[in-house]
Amino acid sequence: MSSTLLDQIRCNHEEIERLERLVVQDLQTHPSSSKDRLVQGHRIRNTIHSIMRAIEKLVETYEDKDGARDDEIAALGGHTATGVNVYSAFYDRLKEIREYHRKYPSGPLADATADYEALLQVKPVISFSGEEGVGRYLDLHDMYNQYINSKFGDRVEYSAYLDVFSHPEKIPCKLKLSRQYMKYMEALLEYLVNFFQRTEPLQDLDKMLSKVETDFEEQFADGKVIGWESHGQESKLVPSEHTVIDFGYYTTVDELIGVGPEKLKEALGALGLKVGGTLQQRAERLFLIKNTPLEKLDKKHFAKPALKGNQNGDAKAMQGADSSAKQIALTEAKVKKLCNLLDETIERTKQNVVKKQAMTYEEMEEEHKGEEERAEIESDDEEEEGGFYNPLNLPMGVDGKPIPYWLYKLHGLGQKFKCEICRNKIYKGRRAFERHFKESQHQDGMRCLGIPNTKNFNEITSIEEAKELWKRIQERQGVNKWRPEVEEEYEDGDGNVYNKKTYSDLKRQGLI
Numbered sequence: 001m002s003s004t005l006l007d008q009i010r011c012n013h014e015e016i017e018r019l020e021r022l023v024v025q026d027l028q029t030h031p032s033s034s035k036d037r038l039v040q041g042h043r044i045r046n047t048i049h050s051i052m053r054a055i056e057k058l059v060e061t062y063e064d065k066d067g068a069r070d071d072e073i074a075a076l077g078g079h080t081a082t083g084v085n086v087y088s089a090f091y092d093r094l095k096e097i098r099e100y101h102r103k104y105p106s107g108p109l110a111d112a113t114a115d116y117e118a119l120l121q122v123k124p125v126i127s128f129s130g131e132e133g134v135g136r137y138l139d140l141h142d143m144y145n146q147y148i149n150s151k152f153g154d155r156v157e158y159s160a161y162l163d164v165f166s167h168p169e170k171i172p173c174k175l176k177l178s179r180q181y182m183k184y185m186e187a188l189l190e191y192l193v194n195f196f197q198r199t200e201p202l203q204d205l206d207k208m209l210s211k212v213e214t215d216f217e218e219q220f221a222d223g224k225v226i227g228w229e230s231h232g233q234e235s236k237l238v239p240s241e242h243t244v245i246d247f248g249y250y251t252t253v254d255e256l257i258g259v260g261p262e263k264l265k266e267a268l269g270a271l272g273l274k275v276g277g278t279l280q281q282r283a284e285r286l287f288l289i290k291n292t293p294l295e296k297l298d299k300k301h302f303a304k305p306a307l308k309g310n311q312n313g314d315a316k317a318m319q320g321a322d323s324s325a326k327q328i329a330l331t332e333a334k335v336k337k338l339c340n341l342l343d344e345t346i347e348r349t350k351q352n353v354v355k356k357q358a359m360t361y362e363e364m365e366e367e368h369k370g371e372e373e374r375a376e377i378e379s380d381d382e383e384e385e386g387g388f389y390n391p392l393n394l395p396m397g398v399d400g401k402p403i404p405y406w407l408y409k410l411h412g413l414g415q416k417f418k419c420e421i422c423r424n425k426i427y428k429g430r431r432a433f434e435r436h437f438k439e440s441q442h443q444d445g446m447r448c449l450g451i452p453n454t455k456n457f458n459e460i461t462s463i464e465e466a467k468e469l470w471k472r473i474q475e476r477q478g479v480n481k482w483r484p485e486v487e488e489e490y491e492d493g494d495g496n497v498y499n500k501k502t503y504s505d506l507k508r509q510g511l512i
Helices: 006-025 035-065 068-076 086-103 110-118 143-150 158-164 177-200 205-221 253-257 262-271 279-291 308-341 343-357 362-378 403-408 428-439 440-448 461-479 500-508
Strands: 416-419 425-427 489-491 497-499
Touching: 006 035, 006 068, 086 428, 143 158, 143 177, 158 343, 177 205, 177 308, 205 308, 253 279, 262 279, 308 343, 416 428, 425 428, 428 440, 489 500, 497 500
Parallel strands: none
Antiparallel strands: 416 425, 489 497
């Protein structure tokens, strides 16, 4: 028996409320590091997507295009097409429910609290390349290779490319009207969108880019887009010989043949020239435009309907070229918007590249290992409820925060020493262990054992070992055995020195 529509509606509403409470509870937890913040953002975004899917199911059910929901509501009241009364409908439904539970016994009840804890511990998989450093830096090496190997780019260093890629308006407009530049800008936009979605999962990027498109339409129509002013209103009135093919890229007729017959035919028709002939003849005819103005060409090169036919072809070519230019300009506008949103990340990337240029390979490897250790052990020194994130229980420094991991390793605080004489107290690090032999707690322990705390007992932490050593010392000393009542010295207020027995007698008599 499948669940009824009303049960499905109730389950969807409960699921939405449960997920909303989960989002609220997750947002109340302040992440202790940038990596935890990133994981939390993706977890919340996935939860929001689940809410949206449940809402879509509810909307589809409430629209009730097939009328199934109305039929079920009517059946609950006994008003069906077969005329079954209320009691018959009730007992039929009861029978179905009993039969269903007989076949599928109910399992244990789910604990909502446990579900919350489990869902809050989910860590979505977020992929970053090694160069991206868990979202701290950009990895634009693919786009950089396209840029330096293109006709519109310059052969510059990667660090210099990071300064120019966000300013496409500096590239001359005539170099942008090519398929190569369009592919480059689309690849750059795709990467920036993907990177922004991975590092800022809770930002509504679609809404931002929609606003960019709206503003762009107005500016482009008025010819106010920087670098594309000639392709706004003016471009609709004045045709350009470079709108279809840029002759600056071609030095011979053979190179122009590589454009293809369809492209050559389109270009010839846009200029009002004859479009017939072989591929070689078309290329030669079009190549004349490179060095000769259109109005000075011989009339034999023009098509017979010189004016009327040319107007239609010219208008179509101009419209197609203007559409291509507009698409490129829109892509540039979106790239610049994303560069503004990622301004801090771009600046960090520049600094990281400059720093790496001054480092050797061994230094870069060492730094990479250090970053991995810090990512696993150290936090970003950000507070959370209940104190600081301290997974390895690092000692606290003078500032009340866990000490850095490198200092922890330097002082050997990972080593632990247990002293039985100090009531099984554990000392972390060699330095603290050596210092404790002169501290009051160890001295009290030795005094309770009746053993003098001399240098002979340094490094001795076991009670049995201390007693055994003290016994051997006494046997070796013989008559020179330590006698505290005679050999232990005391000093009065006037600077006079007495042994312990004499000092005790004089003090009882009130003479000192």
